[in-house]
Amino acid sequence: MKKPKRGKRKRRHQTPPSVNRRKKKFAWLNVLPADIWLKVKRGVTVWEALQKTNIDLGGECGGLGKCGKCKIRVVTSIGPPTAETVELLTPEELEKGIRLACRTKIKKDLVIRTEAMNDEVELFQILKYGEMPIIELDPLVDKRPVTMEPPSLHNALSDADRIREALGPECQNLKISYHCLSSLYSNLRATHFDGTAVLHDGCLLAWEPERMAARRYGLIFDLGTSTLVGKLVSLLDGREIVVVSRLNSQNKHGSDVISRIQYVKEHPKGLSHMRKLLLQDLNTVTRRLLETQALVPDDIFVAVAAGNTTIQHFLLGLNPAGIAETPFAPVTTEAMTIRAQDAGLRLHPEAMLHIMPSKSGYIGGDLIGFILASGAADREDRLALGLDFGTNGEIFLGNKRRMLTCSAAAGPALEGA
Amino acid sequence: MKKPKRGKRKRRHQTPPSVNRRKKKFAWLNVLPADIWLKVKRGVTVWEALQKTNIDLGGECGGLGKCGKCKIRVVTSIGPPTAETVELLTPEELEKGIRLACRTKIKKDLVIRTEAMNDEVELFQILKYGEMPIIELDPLVDKRPVTMEPPSLHNALSDADRIREALGPECQNLKISYHCLSSLYSNLRATHFDGTAVLHDGCLLAWEPERMAARRYGLIFDLGTSTLVGKLVSLLDGREIVVVSRLNSQNKHGSDVISRIQYVKEHPKGLSHMRKLLLQDLNTVTRRLLETQALVPDDIFVAVAAGNTTIQHFLLGLNPAGIAETPFAPVTTEAMTIRAQDAGLRLHPEAMLHIMPSKSGYIGGDLIGFILASGAADREDRLALGLDFGTNGEIFLGNKRRMLTCSAAAGPALEGA
DSSP states (O other), X not given: OOOXXXXXXXXXXXXXXXXXXXXXXXXXXXXXXXXEEEEEETTOBHHHHTTTSSOXXXXXXXXXXXXXXXXXXXXXXXXXXXXXHHHHSOHHHHHTTEEEGGGOBOOSOEEEEOOOGGGGTTTOOOOOOOOOOOOOOOOSOEEEEEEOOOOXXXXXXXXXXXXXXXXXXXXXXXXXOHHHHHTHHHHHHHTXXXXXXXXXXXXXXXXXXXXXXXXXEEEEEEEOSSEEXXXXXXXXXXXXXXXXXXXXXXXXXXXXXXXXXXXXXXXXXXXXXXXXXXXXXXXXXXXXXXXXXXXXXXXXXXXXXXXXXXXXXXXXXXXXXXXXXXXXXXXXXXXXXEEHHHHTOOSOTTOEEEEOOOSBTTBOHHHHHHHHHHTXXXXXXXXXXXXXXXXXXXXXXXXXXXXXXXXXXXXXXXXXX | OOOOOOSSSOGGGOSOGGGSSSOOSEEEEEEETTTEEEEEETTOBHHHHXXXXXXXXOOSSSSSSOSOOOEEEEOSOOOOOOHHHHHHSOHHHHHTTEEEGGXXXXXXXXXXXXXXXXXXXXXXXXXXXXXXXXXXXXXXXXXXXXXXXXXXXXXXXXHHHHHHHHHOGGGTTOEEOHHHHHTHHHHHHHTXXXXXXXXXXXXXXXXXXXXXXXXXXXXXXXXXXXXXEEEEEETTTOOEEEXXXXXXXXXXXXXXXXXXXXXXXXXXXXXXXXXHHHHHHHHHHHHHHXXXXXXXXXXXXXEEEEEOHHHXXXXXXXXXXXXXXXXXXXXXXXXXXXXXXXXXXOSOTTOEEEEOXXXXXXXXXXXXXXXXXXXXXXXXXXXXXXEEESSEEEEEEEOSSOEEEEEEEOHXXXXXX
């Protein structure tokens, strides 16, 4: 992205590229209202040219000329519209210079105007609240205040054994994460051996000052195909403290998972690009969530994520290609608890990310989440019906005796893609 | 480290710094035979100036003027020797311009000559072979050849479940490391679903081509205060294939652990510097070991390290300050198995590093290793005596009924530090 310099160039360069005798390989695309200048290969479409930018045109078919959503207004002179464009736009729109970005090839320097979609990414509507069943809290992470005697000739235990002793007999075999151990010497002394032990499954994750004992928060991510929702919850009482949602930046590569898998197959670095887009979004959502409560990433030790199987693959950087072709086999459907840092989330270095299990390529962790929350697996009397009409629709009907699930594209079908 | 440029400088700069009227803050130190030029603050000692270089003077007291080992020959004119220097060097040495680096302050530009200690770091003598008890092999890592059907409509299992099925019922709950999972899709297809599963404690660490099944090697590191020994062993039969040793680069900060802990206490980044020196050495030893067998770092999935408690702390980046003052409490004495990558060793990304347990600040993992290998814990009839006369000496006497250990500085005591 580079805006051509003015004034400083030598005279012979001031002639606009299009006036030059020799046909040039590149042309300039000026995108308003963002006023971004792109040097692009002649012949690519506006849609292709904008893929590497943050400009979201809101298309739904991944540039195939089918949904008619990626509208732009061409400000400079423009040739006649293509057949698809005529079919998908009204005569009034065509008259105003409106075209489809994916059907508009850049043959010469071009000035276009896009809707400022980017400013709206966090105002999108999505179901963020709902009925919450009464559940017994059993968070992955526990915090315990600990008071110890400093080392003395009468008690020459190692720092690690000192903590084990203070936590009592049930913690005799306590493991200590390597990250925690690295700074244990200085952290214990900085807190004068009075502090808070952050524990997970028989392992000390961190040693914090005493006042941090009550700071117990977790994050929940609902990974939608179109929209990402993040929630900050209290691990003390399960209360939802704040919710932030955001359009999934992967939308620009198609609004349904098949288009996105296609993108991954066609681009050598497509998978890491998709993953990066998702992580940027989740880290942005996280930052907003934390800001509202004056928290920092180090305050979060646990996050849970659920979404359809493909999006969960994107989050983990797993190749979802198998999901798009028979027999639709994903890489994995297991629940996983990994270090959030390994996944690329900016939380405490020892924070855990729990990924919900899925059932198959098209029954994802979000529907499993519903089944668990509904308690269907425990009841024999009545049936539970779960309807998830997102961009990908998934349906569950059943109880302890039998469970049925099915899925189909929902959003784009209704929206005309 | 910068050699002053010749020829290209302007005339007024050609005057040597010492001839300039204004007293300059810095002086040049030219170190032969390496011909290294150092710009140093006036008033620091040669010993201090060389700390940031790879030049090893072979001192033993950490620059305290006690051991008389850090000899250099001053080539340019030099003032009278200090009292310590006169005491520790012979009149012939003083006559030849030989001085102690730690007692020689740089007051003006200086040319010195050091012994080429650096070239000898890998020729140092150390006990590298010995009696080996017959032990039953039970390596941390197992490799199993696996053959699978590719996905089909009749078998639409996920990649992960496909491997679980192929490995048999005892692997139904097999975990898959995140790193392995990330590349599982492409690795399975690249090997046409016939390959080698690398397993550790119910977890799949990697998927390799079929031919790798017999490549089973492990590394052993003996972390001596003065000398580091690395061994490449076969995990098929326990055979020691090749041994490489190298002087511990930490020697330049004192040849005993107390001097090195003192260095860590006095320098804000001392601990990470010490750790870096050790890791550089171990990674060099590893590279040499692998080269001899045409192996690559990815071939190694397991390494074991043992040394005195302080050196083990350095390897893990744990602050050893507690070991040098009453009540001599280390950060930890537990055995640990961590990712070698987290420790900074260049092996397979999922390789494990096992650190031997120690008993206290001065009874380290190496003596524990001896006790285990001697089988003393299992015998009641006779006593086992273990003598480890390294730079730090440790002694063990005992059997199943009672075990006694003690330790004292050994090497430097004999060597006059």
